[in-house]
Amino acid sequence: MKLAVVGSTGEVGRMIIRILEEKSVRPEGVDFYASAKSAGSKLTFAGKEYEVKELTAGAMKRGYDYLLFSAGGAVSREFAPLAAEAGSVVIDNSSAFRMDEDIPLVVPEINGDLLKGYRKGIVANPNCSTIQMVLGLSKIHELFGIRSIVVSTYQSVSGAGRGGMDELEEQMRGSTEAKKFGKQIHLNVIPKIGTLLDNGFTDEEMKMVNETRKIFRDPDISVWPTTVRVPVLYSHSEAVFAETRKPFTLAGLADALRGSESVVYSEDLVTPQDGAGTDTVFVSRLRAFDDTRFLCWNVADNIRVGAATNAVRILLKHRELN
Ligand SMILES: NC(=O)c1ccc[n+]([C@@H]2O[C@H](COP(=O)([O-])OP(=O)(O)OC[C@H]3O[C@@H](n4cnc5c(N)ncnc54)[C@H](OP(=O)(O)O)[C@@H]3O)[C@@H](O)[C@H]2O)c1
Known part of the structure; x- marks a missing residue:
C-alpha cells in the first residue's frame, strides 16, 4: 500500500499519523505533505524519520492507494480531485465535498457499506x-x-x-x-x-x-x-x-x-x-x-473520534470491503 497524509503537520494530521501507528498500518510507501512553510521539517512514523514535503499538483499524480487530507477546504478543493483522477482514494477531513451527492459521507460504524465497490474518488469525513x-x-x-x-x-x-x-x-x-x-x-x-x-x-x-x-x-x-x-x-x-x-x-x-x-x-x-x-x-x-x-x-x-480515528477507520473499512 502507498499512502500519503496531506496537512501532516497539523493537529489532525499528526493524530492521523499516531493512529496509523496504533492500528499497525504499515504502508510500503508513505509521504507526508504540508505547505511550503513546513516543508523540510521532520516527522516520525513507525520509528523512522521522514521529511515533510511541499504539496504540489505533481505529487498528487504519484498513484497513492490512499491519501488522507486534513489541510482545510481550499487545499482539498484544489488537490483532492487531482489525486482522485489519478486513481487514489482520498479521505477528506474538510467540509469541501461532504454534501456532494456523488461523494459518500462516512462513519464506518453506521454507513461503512457505502465503501464497498468504491474504488476511485473522494470519501468525505463528517464534521467532528x-x-x-x-x-x-x-x-x-x-x-x-x-x-x-x-x-x-x-x-x-x-x-x-x-x-x-x-x-x-x-x-x-x-x-x-x-x-x-x-x-x-x-x-x-x-x-x-x-x-x-x-x-x-x-x-x-x-x-x-x-x-x-x-x-x-x-x-x-x-x-x-x-x-x-x-x-x-x-x-x-x-x-x-x-x-x-x-x-x-x-x-x-x-x-x-x-x-x-x-x-x-x-x-x-x-x-x-x-x-x-x-x-x-x-x-x-x-x-x-x-x-x-x-x-x-x-x-x-x-481530534481522534471527530477526525483522525474516523478517517483511519474509513481507510481500514475500505481495505476490508474491496
Ligand atoms: N481540529 C478538529 O477538531 C477537526 C475536526 C474535523 C475536521 N477538521 C478539519 O481538518 C482540517 C485540518 O484541521 P487542523 O485542526 O489539523 O488544522 P491545523 O492544526 O491548523 O493544521 C493545518 C494543516 O494544513 C496544512 N496546510 C495549510 N495550508 C496548506 C497548503 N496551502 N498546502 C498544504 N498544506 C497546508 C498545514 O501545514 P503547515 O504546517 O505547513 O502550515 C497543517 O499541516 C481542516 O479542514 C479542519 O476543518 C478538524
Whole structure:
C-alpha cells in the first residue's frame, strides 16, 4: 500500500499519523505533505524519520492507494480531485465535498457499506460534532426512529486547529488578543462557531443539520443545533435532546447504547478530560420524563473520534470491503 497524509503537520494530521501507528498500518510507501512553510521539517512514523514535503499538483499524480487530507477546504478543493483522477482514494477531513451527492459521507460504524465497490474518488469525513452525535444516536435511531434532535455543543479549542489552542494558551498567560474566536475564549464561552448565515444559524450548525440527515439516510430528521466554543483543550461535549417516533423505555435506550459500536454508556459523570485521548464516544446522564423524548450528555475526543480515528477507520473499512 502507498499512502500519503496531506496537512501532516497539523493537529489532525499528526493524530492521523499516531493512529496509523496504533492500528499497525504499515504502508510500503508513505509521504507526508504540508505547505511550503513546513516543508523540510521532520516527522516520525513507525520509528523512522521522514521529511515533510511541499504539496504540489505533481505529487498528487504519484498513484497513492490512499491519501488522507486534513489541510482545510481550499487545499482539498484544489488537490483532492487531482489525486482522485489519478486513481487514489482520498479521505477528506474538510467540509469541501461532504454534501456532494456523488461523494459518500462516512462513519464506518453506521454507513461503512457505502465503501464497498468504491474504488476511485473522494470519501468525505463528517464534521467532528456530527460524528460523535450520530455515533451516540445511531442504534437508538435504528430501534426507535429519531424524529428530531435539539443539541447544544461545548466544543474545545483544538477544533480550530493548532491556532485555536495557541490562542487559549496565550490568553491564559495574559494576552487579551482575540484572533480565531472573535471574543476572548479564556474564562468565557462563545455561542457561535463558524460563519453566521442568512437564516441565523452558523455554517457549523448547518453541518450538523445536513450531515446527520445524509449519514442516517433520513431527510426528515429535524436537527436544532447551537454550537458553542468553550475553553477546553481536547474533546467536544454535547447536551442532546431527542424525540423518537416509537416509544422507548430508559432500559431499552441504555441497552441500545451498550450495543453501539465505538460507544460506551456510562452511569457515571463523563467530562471532556475523560474522553480526551480515547477512541470512544461516551454517553451519560441519560434521562426522560416520558417515553418518546430523552436527554443525554455525549463526550468524545474531537481530534481522534471527530477526525483522525474516523478517517483511519474509513481507510481500514475500505481495505476490508474491496
Ligand atoms: N481540529 C478538529 O477538531 C477537526 C475536526 C474535523 C475536521 N477538521 C478539519 O481538518 C482540517 C485540518 O484541521 P487542523 O485542526 O489539523 O488544522 P491545523 O492544526 O491548523 O493544521 C493545518 C494543516 O494544513 C496544512 N496546510 C495549510 N495550508 C496548506 C497548503 N496551502 N498546502 C498544504 N498544506 C497546508 C498545514 O501545514 P503547515 O504546517 O505547513 O502550515 C497543517 O499541516 C481542516 O479542514 C479542519 O476543518 C478538524
